[in-house]
Amino acid sequence: xxxxxxxxxxxPSERTGxxxxxPLQRLYGWLEHRAGLVFLLPAVVVILGFAIFPLLGSLYTxxxxxxxxxxxxxxxxxxxxxxxxxxxxxxxxHFLGRGGEALWVWVTLFFLALLLAWGxxxxxxxxRGGLAWxxxxxxxxxxxxxxxxxxxxxxxxxxxxxxxxxxxxxxTALQYxxxxxxxxxxxxxxxxxxxxxxxxxxxLAITPVGIAYMFRMLTDTSKGPLQPLWAALGLEGFxxxxxxxxxxxxxxxxxxxxxxxxxxxxxLAALQSIPQEQIEAAAVDGATRWQTFRYVIFPxxxxxxxxxxxxxxxxxxxxxxxxNILTNGGPGTATESIxxxxxxxxRTLDVGTAAALGFTLLVLVSVFSTVYARALLxxxxxxx
Amino acid sequence: xxxxxxxxxxxxxFTYAVLVIAAIVVLFPLYWxxxxxxxxxxxxxxxxxxxxxxxxxPSPHAWQYVFGVLxxxxxxxxxxxxxxxLASAAITLFLGxxxxxxxxxxxxxxxxxxxxxxxxxxxLGVVLSVLGTPVGVAVAVAxxxxxxxxxxxxxxxxxxxxxxDVAFWMISNRILPPVVVVIPIYLLFQxxxxxxxxxxxxxxxxxxxxxxxxxxxxxxxxGVPQDVEESAQIDGASRYRIFFSIVLPLAAPGLxxxxxxxxxxxxxxxxxxxxxxxxxxxxxxxxxxxxxxxxGTEWWYMSVVILIMILPVVVMxxxxxRYIERGLIVGAVKG
Numbered sequence: 166x167x168x169x170x171x172x173x174x175x176x177p178s179e180r181t182g183x184x185x186x187x188p189l190q191r192l193y194g195w196l197e198h199r200a201g202l203v204f205l206l207p208a209v210v211v212i213l214g215f216a217i218f219p220l221l222g223s224l225y226t227x228x229x230x231x232x233x234x235x236x237x238x239x240x241x242x243x244x245x246x247x248x249x250x251x252x253x254x255x256x257x258x259h260f261l262g263r264g265g266e267a268l269w270v271w272v273t274l275f276f277l278a279l280l281l282a283w284g285x286x287x288x289x290x291x292x293r294g295g296l297a298w299x300x301x302x303x304x305x306x307x308x309x310x311x312x313x314x315x316x317x318x319x320x321x322x323x324x325x326x327x328x329x330x331x332x333x334x335x336x337t338a339l340q341y342x343x344x345x346x347x348x349x350x351x352x353x354x355x356x357x358x359x360x361x362x363x364x365x366x367x368x369l370a371i372t373p374v375g376i377a378y379m380f381r382m383l384t385d386t387s388k389g390p391l392q393p394l395w396a397a398l399g400l401e402g403f404x405x406x407x408x409x410x411x412x413x414x415x416x417x418x419x420x421x422x423x424x425x426x427x428x429x430x431x432x433l434a435a436l437q438s439i440p441q442e443q444i445e446a447a448a449v450d451g452a453t454r455w456q457t458f459r460y461v462i463f464p465x466x467x468x469x470x471x472x473x474x475x476x477x478x479x480x481x482x483x484x485x486x487x488x489n490i491l492t493n494g495g496p497g498t499a500t501e502s503i504x505x506x507x508x509x510x511x512r513t514l515d516v517g518t519a520a521a522l523g524f525t526l527l528v529l530v531s532v533f534s535t536v537y538a539r540a541l542l543x544x545x546x547x548x549x
Numbered sequence: 550x551x552x553x554x555x556x557x558x559x560x561x562x563f564t565y566a567v568l569v570i571a572a573i574v575v576l577f578p579l580y581w582x583x584x585x586x587x588x589x590x591x592x593x594x595x596x597x598x599x600x601x602x603x604x605x606x607p608s609p610h611a612w613q614y615v616f617g618v619l620x621x622x623x624x625x626x627x628x629x630x631x632x633x634x635l636a637s638a639a640i641t642l643f644l645g646x647x648x649x650x651x652x653x654x655x656x657x658x659x660x661x662x663x664x665x666x667x668x669x670x671x672x673l674g675v676v677l678s679v680l681g682t683p684v685g686v687a688v689a690v691a692x693x694x695x696x697x698x699x700x701x702x703x704x705x706x707x708x709x710x711x712x713x714d715v716a717f718w719m720i721s722n723r724i725l726p727p728v729v730v731v732i733p734i735y736l737l738f739q740x741x742x743x744x745x746x747x748x749x750x751x752x753x754x755x756x757x758x759x760x761x762x763x764x765x766x767x768x769x770x771x772g773v774p775q776d777v778e779e780s781a782q783i784d785g786a787s788r789y790r791i792f793f794s795i796v797l798p799l800a801a802p803g804l805x806x807x808x809x810x811x812x813x814x815x816x817x818x819x820x821x822x823x824x825x826x827x828x829x830x831x832x833x834x835x836x837x838x839x840x841x842x843x844x845g846t847e848w849w850y851m852s853v854v855i856l857i858m859i860l861p862v863v864v865m866x867x868x869x870x871r872y873i874e875r876g877l878i879v880g881a882v883k884g
Contacts, residue, residue, distance in 0.1 A: 193787070196787075196788075196789070197787055197788060200651075200655070200788035200789070201651055201654075201655030201656075201657065204647050204648060204650055204651030204654075204655065204788075204792075205647075205648050205651035205652065205655075205657065205715070207644050207647060207648070208644045208645065208647065208648030208719070208759055208763060209648070209715075211644060211755060211756050211759055212719060212722055212756060212759055212760065214756065215730060215734065215752070215753065215756030215757070216722045216725055216730060216756065217671070218671075218733070219729070219730035219731075219732075219733035219734050219737075220725070220729065220730060220733075221671065221672065221675050221733075222675070222732075222733030222736065222737075223729050223730060223732055223733050225675065225679060226732055226733065226736075346567075347567075347568070347571055350564045350567055350568055351568070353564060355561060355564060355565070357565075358568070361568045361571070361572055362870070362874075363867060363870050364572045364575055364576065365571065365572075365575060366866055366867075366870050366873065366874065367575060367576075367579070367863060367866055367867070368575060369813075369866070369873075369877075370813050370817075370859075370862040370863055370865065370866035370873070371579075371817075371859050371862065371863065372816070372817040372819075372833070372834055372837075372855075372858055372859055372862070373817060373819060373834075374817075374819055374834040374837050374838055374858075375582075375834075375837065375855040375858055375859050376578075378582075378837065378841075378851055378855055379578040379579075379581065379582055379855075380578070381846070382578075382581060382582075382585065382848060383578060383581070387596075388593060388594065388596060388597060389597060390577070390581050390597045390599065391597075392596060392597045393597075422574070422575070422578070426575075427877060430874050430877050430878060431877065431878055434874075434878045479723060479724055482726060483726045483727060483728075483820075485728070485819065485820050486819040486820070486834070489838070490838050490841075503726075503728075504726060504727075504728045504820065507728045508728070508820075508823070508824075511732065511824070516732060519728075519732060520729075520732050522728070523726060523728040523729035523732065524729060526726045526728065526729065527724075527725065527726055527729045530724055530726060531724060534724055
């Protein structure tokens, strides 16, 4: 840190003149002496109060169940029963979905297992330790892959977990791809691009609840503005929001509409910081447009991209307003995200399950972002 | 050889075509909402009409209804949204700038042992209150124990963290899904009798947005030259005087960017408001989602309400695009 040290031996301010009383003078002295603490502490207290305390409270709430007896509510401590209900019990199909059987699922898993075993073997040969952790990680990856793949077999059911993962991964990929494409176009410094930059900023500021209603109108195939398009495609009778995948894509499109600008803005800024000479030099050397992008431009974008993707994924896990309003979680539970699932549980006064869901989501996001930040971020920033 | 800075006319045409299509994709939903707000129910139900005066005769009936019959509801929700967003953005900015200044100008060495002790005492306090001890007593016992440990064993804690770790801890709170913390916060405000009040919303939004504010302001303060501050310090100005009359004016663009970003977040927030408020502190996003629940989807009224809900943020985004852009970039690139 280039900041000067907290100079605790600094003389108390001279402004405290003889006219002021001694306690006040001492207060000024203390404030000056402890300025570092005074600056930082309020924010720390607020964040502690609304993040760490509630976290502990939520942990406890996830271990209880509310019972109504004769107009009174009683709290029963039930241990891990709420989690058991989610993972194994009555809420299992809602949260984890129901898998179908198909050969290709097992074949894919088999090859994934081979791949992981090979990686493990290489680690072992290089003499790097942590065998137990690697085995555990590999088993987790396999279990997760099964949870996702087996839900894609026709006739199976997606739980809120898989739906959330769909929003996170498909959404981030779409937003990144579209944002990158538009940024590359806007970076060419043609006249008028400033107008487009302002336009592309707009969706970011718009209330997601409003966006949800806009897309409810747009996905109406008989009265909506795109009716001629649906009619031309022979989809006039098709209802986006009554088909599970149609509804999921409706949510995904709304989310992409809102968040592509974020990728666009960040990537455009990164693009414009690239020295022009490098691109010119590549062209002089006879590089094609694709080669210029792949070997000159993209390496410059990598650090910003890595952080951008991380931020979008973390935010994506929290998605709730769009599915709640666009489709109300339906048809059935097809578009419910984990947060929405927790809200529905809360509304039926099943507070324990709601808290358990929230906590499971937290574990999911934490594990995911830690792995991402440890494994991918340093490499993307050229530190690994 | 092709000059890379002079794309061929065909490429230019293609670029403009894509940009125009993208702009239409962005603007069309907004246009559709605006047009729908001028329609009579019959114009909505008889299939899509696109151009006012050409396809259908625009009517102000929906606007009259929203400002007349729904007037009091909309006005209350609007005032709630505006006051909650403005107040929480102001507090967030103040606390965030304070903390960010501290993080860039002072050296903090929170000791690992002290943090562990704090968390330990916290857990003890929670366990105590769960076992039936009154909350006040539990908190007092936990705090007393914490200070006791700090006074007796404090000197032995050698390992310490730095400013980077504090800043990272703050921003890592963004990982917390709001749904995890909102249930205990609900119970807390229930205990305090503050459910369904603006105070509860302001406090929650401040806490949720504070990490971003600290992170952004930190970046701005790092860019403010420090020699003026140092000479002011030699002249005997107090830390606070330096902060308010030298540093803040220099970081004004950063303050504006941070304020706007936080304001937009608070304006659009949905989940926390959904848990913490009913009628009294209802915000616009809640009003909009409640309208379709009770009345079916009357698109013409909905469109009016959505338009007045998003109007301030959209206007702000257009006028102050540069500032918001800068805020987003700092948040993402330095993240």
